[in-house]
Amino acid sequence: MNLVQNIVLVAIILFFALLEVGSRKHRHFHATADDTKLELFMFLSLLAFSQPFIFAVTGKLCALLMPAQRDAWAHLPWWAMGAILLVADDMTQYWWHRVSHSPLLWPLHRAHHTAHYMSIRVTYRNNFFYYLMMPGLWASGVLIYLGFGNVYLVYIVVKLTVILGAHSAVPWDAPLYRIKWLHPLAWVLERTVSTPATHWAHHALTNDDGIGHYKGNFGNLLFVWDLLFGTAKITRRYPAKVGLQDDLVFGKERWFVEMFYPLFHSRRAHSALVPGGRAYAEAEVDSDASTHAPQALAGKP
Template sequence: MNLIQNIVLVTIILFFALLEIRSRKHEHFHATADDTRLELFMFLSLLAVSQPFIFGVTGKLCALAMPGQRDAWAHLPWWAMGAILLVADDMTQYWWHRISHTPLLWPLHRAHHTAHYMSIRITYRNNFFYYLMMPGLWASGVLIYLGFGNAYLVYIVIKLTVILGAHCAVPWDAPLYRVKWLHPLAWVLERTVSTPATHWAHHALTNEDGIGHYKGNFGNLLFVWDLIFGTAKITRRYPPKVGLHDDLAFGKERWFVEMFYPLIHSRRAHSALVPGGRAYAEADANTAQQAQAAGGKP
């Protein structure tokens, strides 16, 4: 199943990559060598290490703990399997994403926000341990043991298409907002799944422009979770800048620190990637800018 899933994943990625290349959006990324290394190695590690490891371990543990339950739920109808996966994988990922914006887990997720561009290439840009600890992957491994193998394959194709589209440098939802007769469709879609407009807002450099919402819009496949749990913001606009203030103030972290913290610590002047470090808030950036304007140091 992993082979088929990876082939489908690569096909979807190639589609969006060609879309970005044809639009020439990629020419404006100005990605550094560290950006490329982090994105490439995280993508490969997820496909070749983290996901196979999690599914392998859950399969063996389930075989030991409940040997008679292999494929026990394979008789369930497709809609029931889909509903269970949406809760066990997508809703838990919403909460995992949400708590990853708290001080405790932010170091494992900040790499996803250090890109100063939106593109499919940042979809899996995270810390190595972010995926190893993701509850939804472990729950999916159990469900696959219980007989969800084929259903998971269909589900993950749909989910990957949505999240890749939400990160894509070409905002596919823009025509829905420009064409008046498409507004009803836009209203439904933006409240159902993650779109570029809602997800780009989550990556915004600032909340002060009325578009950014980096403390919300946590949904991955379904945006419904943000509506249910009170973290949704819909503007139908796209933030002019994405990224993190601390990278602008102190320079970007090295790719291997972002990927392997806490095994490797940052040497930067201010960093969340050191023991006891904290995230650099927007208020800190404003204070630093005021100090610089007054001739002082941040």
């Protein structure tokens, strides 16, 4: 199953990559060597280690603790399996994402927001331990043991397509807002799944422009969770800049610190990636900008 899933995943990624290259959006990334290393190594680690490890462990534990339940739910109709996956995987990921914006877990998710560009390459940009601790992956492993294997393959293809599209440098939803007769379709889609407009707002550099909403729009596949739990903001516009303010002021973190914290700690002044450190609020960053501007220009931790 992992082989088929990985082949499909690579095919979807190639499709969106060709869109970014064909539109020449990739020329505006100005990614650093650290950006590329973080994104590449996180993608490979998730694909080759984290997900297979979680599925292997859940399979072994289920076989040990409830051997008679193997494929016990395989008789369920596909739509029932899909609904269960949406709750067990996608809704729990919404909450995992949401609590990852709290001071305690922010260091494990911060890397996802340090990219100063939107692209499919940002999709899996996170701390190594972020995915190992993700409840939805562990729940999915149990459901696969219970007989959801084939339906999970279809589900994950749909989910990956949506989240890659939401991070893509090509805002595929823009025509829906420009063309009047497509507005009803836009209304439905933006309230159902994550789109570039709603998800780019979550990555915005600032909330001051009325577009940014980095304390909301947490949904991955379904945007319904944001509507249901009161964290949705829909503007049909795209933020001018994405990333983190404190990186502009204090310089970016090294890729291995972002990926492997707490095994590695930041050497930067004012960092969430040190024991007892915390994220800087936007107002605090603004007040410190003049003091630390030379360090920010140097771009060094």
